[in-house]
Amino acid sequence: MKIKTLLTRPAITTGPATRLHDARALMRRRGIRNLPVIEDGRLVGMLAERDIDRAETSSVPEIATHDWLAPLADLVVADVMARGPVALHPETPVAEAARLARERRVDAFAVVDSDEVAGVVTRSDLLAVLSGLLEPGDPAGLGHVLAATSLRPGARRALGEALRIAGAAGAAVTALHVLPAARRVAALEGATGEDVVRVERARRRVADEATAAAAGRAQDVRCEVAEGPVAREIARRAEELDSDLIVVGTETRRGVLGGLVEALADRLVRLAPCPVLAVPRSGARDAGR
Amino acid sequence: MRVAERMRPGPPALDAGESLGHAGRLLARHRLGALPVVRRHALIGLLDAADLDRAHPSAATSLAIGEIAGRLDRVRVERVLRPDLAAVGRRTPLVDAIRLMRARHLAALPVVEGERLIGLLTEDDLLVLLAQLLDEPPAP
Numbered sequence: 447m448k449i450k451t452l453l454t455r456p457a458i459t460t461g462p463a464t465r466l467h468d469a470r471a472l473m474r475r476r477g478i479r480n481l482p483v484i485e486d487g488r489l490v491g492m493l494a495e496r497d498i499d500r501a502e503t504s505s506v507p508e509i510a511t512h513d514w515l516a517p518l519a520d521l522v523v524a525d526v527m528a529r530g531p532v533a534l535h536p537e538t539p540v541a542e543a544a545r546l547a548r549e550r551r552v553d554a555f556a557v558v559d560s561d562e563v564a565g566v567v568t569r570s571d572l573l574a575v576l577s578g579l580l581e582p583g584d585p586a587g588l589g590h591v592l593a594a595t596s597l598r599p600g601a602r603r604a605l606g607e608a609l610r611i612a613g614a615a616g617a618a619v620t621a622l623h624v625l626p627a628a629r630r631v632a633a634l635e636g637a638t639g640e641d642v643v644r645v646e647r648a649r650r651r652v653a654d655e656a657t658a659a660a661a662g663r664a665q666d667v668r669c670e671v672a673e674g675p676v677a678r679e680i681a682r683r684a685e686e687l688d689s690d691l692i693v694v695g696t697e698t699r700r701g702v703l704g705g706l707v708e709a710l711a712d713r714l715v716r717l718a719p720c721p722v723l724a725v726p727r728s729g730a731r732d733a734g735r
Numbered sequence: 736m737r738v739a740e741r742m743r744p745g746p747p748a749l750d751a752g753e754s755l756g757h758a759g760r761l762l763a764r765h766r767l768g769a770l771p772v773v774r775r776h777a778l779i780g781l782l783d784a785a786d787l788d789r790a791h792p793s794a795a796t797s798l799a800i801g802e803i804a805g806r807l808d809r810v811r812v813e814r815v816l817r818p819d820l821a822a823v824g825r826r827t828p829l830v831d832a833i834r835l836m837r838a839r840h841l842a843a844l845p846v847v848e849g850e851r852l853i854g855l856l857t858e859d860d861l862l863v864l865l866a867q868l869l870d871e872p873p874a875p
Contacts, residue, residue: 447869479840495785496784496785496788499785499788499789499791500788500789500791500794501793501794502789502793502794503793504789504790504791504792504793504796505786505789505790505815506755506790506810506814506815508806508810509790509791509792509796509798509806509807509810510793512792512796512797512798513792513793513795513796513797514795514796514797515795516795517793517794517795517796518794519795521794525794526794539869540865540869541865541866541869541870542866544862544863544865544866544869545862545866547862548859548862548863551766569858569862570837570840572862572865573833573836573837573858573861573862573865574837575865575869576833576861576864576865576868577830577833577834577837579865579868579869580736580829580830580833581830584830587834587837587838588834588835588838607819611838611839614838615838690831690834690835691831691834691835691838712847712849712850713849715822715823715824715847715849716824716848716849718824718827719827719828719831720827720828720831721821721822721823721827721831721832721834721835721844722821722822722823723819723820723821723835723839724819724820724821724822725818725819726818726819
């Protein structure tokens with residue numbers, strides 16, 4: 447397998463004299479993190495989003511306070527790009543690229559054919575090849591995201607994050623709320639009218655939350671309510687839906703540990719058939735921001 | 736193939752109270768793109784090299800080169816940790832872990848058992864696996 451099979455779109459490039467602001471805007475607009483830098487038709491460097499992050503104001507206030515002025519204002523690409531980047535030929539075997547990426551600590555290679563930049567191959571592209579080898583025929587991206595919501599005020603951020611990830615990956619989303627009571631699900635035979643009303647009311651609330659979390663974006667979200675032990679029900683549904691990711695809200699940012707909801711995330715990782723992303727109610731960091 | 740077959744067991748980890756300077760040195764020493772962050776042995780986050788780049792003094796800083804390391808040695812890791820945390824179990828299919836790493840641009844993925852960090856799945860180890868699979872002669 448050759449690198450050229452991974453080149454699916456024409457290279458997006460920049461020049462050494464381009465203002466850093468503009469290069470960053472281009473990256474954001476095209477959803478890419480690396481730009482080959484071309485001068486007189488030849489590759490002279492590679493600009494990574496991380497190079498810009500490093501030149502930009504520090505995220506730590508007491509370090510940022512030492513800035514003279516807006517840091518990116520006067521900078522051009524040539525000021526921060528990596529010079530003499532590792533370039534690959536389209537005929538390079540993918541296995542060789544994987545070895546080079548590791549040994550030379552490269553995030554993105556420019557692919558060059560007789561001095562012409564033909565494209566960029568990133569670590570992410572290489573991992574997509576691995577996905578395909580491990581599960582031939584399966585898409586390399588996320589196919590289904592299960593967003594578990596407690597319906598509490600803090601859970602909306604997690605739902606929004608799930609929608610964002612799914613939207614970016616073109617994945618389907620199911621929003622699920624589990625009624626923690628160990629009672630029969632309304633759909634089952636023998637359910638009382640009261641059960642049906644309770645479940646229907648919860649389903650409407652899930653739909654309302656999903657609409658609020660989507661924040662104006664049109665996104666198709668399937669809304670479901672289940673009943674039973676919370677972690678087990680979420681894991682069971684993820685299995686049935688063949689979910690590739692479960693997103694769950696947590697109350698604090700003690701990570702996957704702490705109070706009730708964090709304990710849920712802990713149990714989920716143990717039971718879930720797929721990875722679990724824990725999203726705390728507030729995006730704020732513990733201190734300092 | 737499951738995560739357990741390719742994770743590094745007992746990975747290095749940063750304590751939430753350690754400094755950014757220390758974090759940078761640990762990332763370099765272990766040649767890792769990201770390190771799990773723990774508090775009292777419980778996983779609370781993942782710090783990657785991009786987090787350190789964002790914390791680094793800007794191109795317009797008035798700090799002298801010699802002052803920068805000292806500044807980074809005084810900032811605790813937990814202050815620049817991003818809030819969201821992804822984790823997998825040892826039995827998670829490797830392919831699902833890779834999908835998540837690509838979707839979230841994660842250089843590594845912590846493997847947990849309950850709250851406890853038991854392993855780390857790294858991009859580099861996955862690249863090694865890729866090279867191995869591609870080099871294998873095709874099955875007869």
